[in-house]
Amino acid sequence: MGSDSKSSSTTGKAIVIMGVSGAGKSTIGEMLARVLSCDFLDADDFHPQANKEKMHQGIPLTDEDRNPWLERLRDVLRERITNGTTVILGCSALRKGYREILRFGDPNYESGSYTSLVKFILLDVQAEVLVARLKERAAQGKHFMPASLLQSQLDLLEIDDSEGILKVDAILSPQAIVNYILNTLQQLYN
Secondary structure (H helix, E strand, O other): OHHHHOOOOOOOEEEEEEOOOOOOHHHHHHHHHHHHOOEEEEHHHHOOHHHHHHHHOOOOOOHHHHHHHHHHHHHHHHHHHHOOOEEEEEOOOOOHHHHHHHHOOOOOOOOOOOOOOEEEEEEEOOHHHHHHHHHHHHHOOOOOOOHHHHHHHHHHOOOOHHHOOEEEEOOOOHHHHHHHHHHHHHHHOO
């Protein structure tokens, strides 16, 4: 698996902070990026306007809507990894197939191996907490996705233990989550 041999300091890495809307991907991703002195990218910024409008109207996205967006994200990750930089991406990455597309951001990734310079960290949180967070964000006008779409995201979420996804309890304080991730990063890339 080619990416294992690429452990020099000139090789970049991508850490995807994943989970459903309201899990804290942006908050944690921005904090982690500050500590690691790297860029944070919010996958929502890469959605075409048509996707944003669908979500704003409460219409769940289809794979046909998502695939070009995921491929664009993959290309951005590949550029960063190839240039030797580390990047944090906040992205729902709900399904195994979506994560597989993103893993190909590692130019040496072998399909289905799960050995990639693109690593995933799931912010795991109960639905009731998510609903409260989404309602608060909506009241502040901070997000285009309504709480009504949360169930469709929860229904899509697929986690396969063989993928090696780090799961973090997102009920913890943001600083505790970042500390936990920092303490675990070395294991993720070994």
